[in-house]
Amino acid sequence: MADSAPAQPKPSSSVKLVLLGEAAVGKSSLVMRFVNNDFQENKEPTIGAAFLTQKCNLPTRTIKFEIWDTAGQERFASLAPMYYRNAQAALVVYDITKPSSLTKAQHWVAELQRQASPGIVIALVGNKSDLAAVNGGASGGDSSDDVDAAPAAEGETNEEEDGADARRVPTKTAKAYADEENLLFFETSAKTGTNVAEVFTAIANAIPETSLKGPRGVGGQTNLGRQEERVNLVGGRTEGPKEGCAC
Amino acid sequence: MDTLDKTEWDVVLVGTDLKQSLLALALSRSGRKILHIDENRHYGGAEAAFSLQEAEEFAKKVDEDTSAAAFTNVSISTPDTDEPTSSATLLSPSRAYTLALCPQLIYARSALLDALISSKVYRQLEFVAVGSWWVYSVGSRGAGDEETSSSIAQSGKLLKVPNGREDVFQDEDLDFKAKRALMKFLRFIGNFEEQTEQWQPYRTLPFPTFLKEQFKVPPSLHAPLLALTLSPANGAQTTTEYALPRIARYLKSIGALGAGFGSIISKWGGMSDIAQIGCRASAVGGGVYVLEKGIAGEYNAEGVEQSDAEAPSLRLRLKGGESVTTRWVIGSKPSTQTTPSSFCRSISIVASPLQPLFPPIGEEAPPPACAVIVFPSGSLLLDGEPENELELPPVNIMAHTSDTGECPRGQCILYASTSLSGQRGQELVKNAVDTLLHSIGINPIPTILWSMQYEQRADVALQPTSFYNGDRVLGFSPLNPDLAFDDSILDEVKEIWLRIMGGEGGSFLVFEDREANINDDE
Ligand SMILES: Nc1nc2c(ncn2[C@@H]2O[C@H](COP(=O)(O)OP(=O)(O)O)[C@@H](O)[C@H]2O)c(=O)[nH]1
Ligand SMILES: [Mg+2]
Numbered sequence: 001m002a003d004s005a006p007a008q009p010k011p012s013s014s015v016k017l018v019l020l021g022e023a024a025v026g027k028s029s030l031v032m033r034f035v036n037n038d039f040q041e042n043k044e045p046t047i048g049a050a051f052l053t054q055k056c057n058l059p060t061r062t063i064k065f066e067i068w069d070t071a072g073q074e075r076f077a078s079l080a081p082m083y084y085r086n087a088q089a090a091l092v093v094y095d096i097t098k099p100s101s102l103t104k105a106q107h108w109v110a111e112l113q114r115q116a117s118p119g120i121v122i123a124l125v126g127n128k129s130d131l132a133a134v135n136g137g138a139s140g141g142d143s144s145d146d147v148d149a150a151p152a153a154e155g156e157t158n159e160e161e162d163g164a165d166a167r168r169v170p171t172k173t174a175k176a177y178a179d180e181e182n183l184l185f186f187e188t189s190a191k192t193g194t195n196v197a198e199v200f201t202a203i204a205n206a207i208p209e210t211s212l213k214g215p216r217g218v219g220g221q222t223n224l225g226r227q228e229e230r231v232n233l234v235g236g237r238t239e240g241p242k243e244g245c246a247c
Numbered sequence: 248m249d250t251l252d253k254t255e256w257d258v259v260l261v262g263t264d265l266k267q268s269l270l271a272l273a274l275s276r277s278g279r280k281i282l283h284i285d286e287n288r289h290y291g292g293a294e295a296a297f298s299l300q301e302a303e304e305f306a307k308k309v310d311e312d313t314s315a316a317a318f319t320n321v322s323i324s325t326p327d328t329d330e331p332t333s334s335a336t337l338l339s340p341s342r343a344y345t346l347a348l349c350p351q352l353i354y355a356r357s358a359l360l361d362a363l364i365s366s367k368v369y370r371q372l373e374f375v376a377v378g379s380w381w382v383y384s385v386g387s388r389g390a391g392d393e394e395t396s397s398s399i400a401q402s403g404k405l406l407k408v409p410n411g412r413e414d415v416f417q418d419e420d421l422d423f424k425a426k427r428a429l430m431k432f433l434r435f436i437g438n439f440e441e442q443t444e445q446w447q448p449y450r451t452l453p454f455p456t457f458l459k460e461q462f463k464v465p466p467s468l469h470a471p472l473l474a475l476t477l478s479p480a481n482g483a484q485t486t487t488e489y490a491l492p493r494i495a496r497y498l499k500s501i502g503a504l505g506a507g508f509g510s511i512i513s514k515w516g517g518m519s520d521i522a523q524i525g526c527r528a529s530a531v532g533g534g535v536y537v538l539e540k541g542i543a544g545e546y547n548a549e550g551v552e553q554s555d556a557e558a559p560s561l562r563l564r565l566k567g568g569e570s571v572t573t574r575w576v577i578g579s580k581p582s583t584q585t586t587p588s589s590f591c592r593s594i595s596i597v598a599s600p601l602q603p604l605f606p607p608i609g610e611e612a613p614p615p616a617c618a619v620i621v622f623p624s625g626s627l628l629l630d631g632e633p634e635n636e637l638e639l640p641p642v643n644i645m646a647h648t649s650d651t652g653e654c655p656r657g658q659c660i661l662y663a664s665t666s667l668s669g670q671r672g673q674e675l676v677k678n679a680v681d682t683l684l685h686s687i688g689i690n691p692i693p694t695i696l697w698s699m700q701y702e703q704r705a706d707v708a709l710q711p712t713s714f715y716n717g718d719r720v721l722g723f724s725p726l727n728p729d730l731a732f733d734d735s736i737l738d739e740v741k742e743i744w745l746r747i748m749g750g751e752g753g754s755f756l757v758f759e760d761r762e763a764n765i766n767d768d769e
Binding site: 079 | 288289290340342343360363364369371373374375376504505511515523526527530531535536537538539613614616650652761
């Protein structure tokens with residue numbers, strides 16, 4: 001029994017998304033902002049991993065993100081391989097106040113390009129943009145012009161003082177790298193919510209239509225009369241696989 | 248979480264094979280501190296699935312490792328094609344493939360599916376249907392068919408196994424007497440458990456003997472019925488008590504998940520994906536995962552010290568000098584057989600979708616993504632060997648379409664295996680694959696783009712779980728290279744789970760959906 005309800009006007013598809021990046025760059029906070037529109041300062045890091053879902057409405061279709069967040073054991077780098085297997089999208093996050101976290105992000109991008117599914121959409125995300133000086137604020141994801149003048153402090157880890165510019169990674173540097181590697185690029189703040197929804201929408205738009213219809217397409221739309229290829233384990237039961245939106 | 252040795256672990260799981268991973272899933276809400284390690288760079292252990300590049304690495308690693316590993320004699324061949332033909336017949340990039348070391352089908356009534364549903368992880372899995380079963384037959388039935396290829400020594404053909412009673416009725420190759428015998432047998436198997444008087448005397452006798460003496464099933468139908476057992480042994484060595492529950496399992500499953508099919512396979516590399524889902528669930532529950540981290544030395548009680556007789560915690564030494572403290576250690580027992588038997592297997596990427604193997608299951612049913620092809624004992628010969636071929640075991644081939652996510656469109660994967668080991672086993676498997684490609688009726692004969700041969704150590708009888716002295720160092724029995732998921736694996740996992748949980752774990756593999764909780768309390 002396929003669950004293709006003709007009542008659904010827009011086709012909907014699941015997209016598996018994995019979050020990668022150094023500890024404490026704000027991965028979980030980004031997901032929390034996207035899924036619950038919430039932010040908690042100094043939240044205790046979760047150990048393990050988390051699985052969340054959130055829908056994203058595009059004009060022509062609905063994308064349901066299945067989000068895999070890893071936590072607390074980034075050091076072992078052993079969770080990632082099981083998360084990016086068959087993932088269609090990856091959010092590689094660094095902290096704009098911490099240059100080493102960009103290095104780590106670049107390492108992840110390289111690994112994804114080597115190991116993940118060939119068509120994976122990768123977004124590079126510089127988080128904590130609220131800590132940058134106001135004129136460097138990433139208001140549109142394209143604020144590169146103002147900030148590159150900021151001296152890139154070498155190694156010294158300044159305490160973040162209120163009002164001071166804590167940015168240590170110029171937008172331009174990261175953007176140039178992202179362009180070179182063909183990545184989506186955003187600077188975000190999970191704290192204020194700036195650009196968070198935009199990242200996910202951009203990813204949703206960047207997922208090629210073919211990969212949705214293709215092997216992982218679970219939308220239930222019957223393309224050209226092609227039978228739904230999946231076997232539905234719980235077809236007969238009342239709770240279908242169409243669980244409600246996470247929010 | 249920077250070092251492993253500062254934590255008092257409750258359970259250290261060694262290896263991410265399916266069994267350990269199902270245990271990890273079962274323990275994922277237990278609150279136990281779990282460290283799950285694997286010496287490999289990949290998940291899945293013996294049930295792993297590989298890209299081409301990972302398969303190469305696997306071959307190299309097996310080659311270097313002379314210990315009693317689960318796999319031996321791996322070799323990869325990429326037949327050099329005479330001339331490059333159309334692009335459809337070219338090998339795609341490494342990651343376009345997900346090749347399963349031990350593909351298994353899952354019967355629709357398997358307890359595994361219940362467990363995946365009750366534990367809610369089924370939401371992250373995708374399944375596709377197994378369609379037709381075929382038996383290769385060397386010209387006994389269906390004579391008068393001349394289109395068989397002459398380039399191969401044997402000139403047999405593939406016969407579709409009737410799929411349930413309606414099929415039997417409609418089968419034109421069967422005469423009335425044969426039909427009646429078969430129907431009688433099918434009725435019996437529906438509740439054979441209750442008719443012990445009929446089969447008990449034949450318990451340990453060959454299954455064909457039982458078919459002949461009790462039901463007068465003609466010999467031409469023995470092969471298809473044996474095929475349904477997926478027995479690795481030939482007819483004379485396949486006992487009635489082995490065969491009956493397996494055929495019953497097949498028949499009872501038909502229709503359970505949709506009309507016309509009885510088994511499914513997990514997409515993206517079969518059991519490998521299920522193993523990883525178990526590990527993921529465990530990670531979500533706080534389990535710590537470390538790849539490329541093995542234990543020092545062999546897996547046995549010697550590697551473990553009782554650090555304190557009062558508080559029964561163990562010290563487990565890991566490769567690289569580290570050692571961890573834990574209450575339980577669960578791994579795989581090494582094979583205890585003095586003369587280990589092994590299976591020969593091969594994986595072949597074929598430059599054709601092999602359409603004729605996958606006729607539609609039915610109008611309501613999903614398209615078939617897998618076909619089972621059995622070469623019965625005696626249907627294949629080995630070069631230069633006399634015709635005592637009845638001694639040879641059958642070869643089973645599972646053909647997977649691109650709908651499994653294991654290969655690009657326009658290609659398919661053939662997984663072949665036989666219980667014969669060594670050079671002869673390799674040859675027999677190769678022979679079966681070639682014969683299959685020649686008897687499908689596609690011209691020109693589809694080519695093989697890439698193939699890997701390997702041997703898998705096998706303990707043919709699944710032994711009950713046994714434990715090392717320490718009582719807290721437990722080992723799963725070695726893998727049984729069955730082609731269908733064996734529900735007794737879940738019993739084994741449950742037994743170990745019960746020991747660890749001591750009765751306070753609630754119901755085995757029954758969980759609520761996580762999603763709601765996460766939104767509330769994170
Ligand atoms: N100022 C600021 N702090 C943030 C932001 N995102 C996360 N944080 C803080 O950074 C710390 C680590 O965040 P977390 O989401 O746990 O990082 P993770 O380890 O990558 O998942 C927490 O104390 C968060 O409150 C942000 O956008 N701005
Ligand atoms: Mg986190």
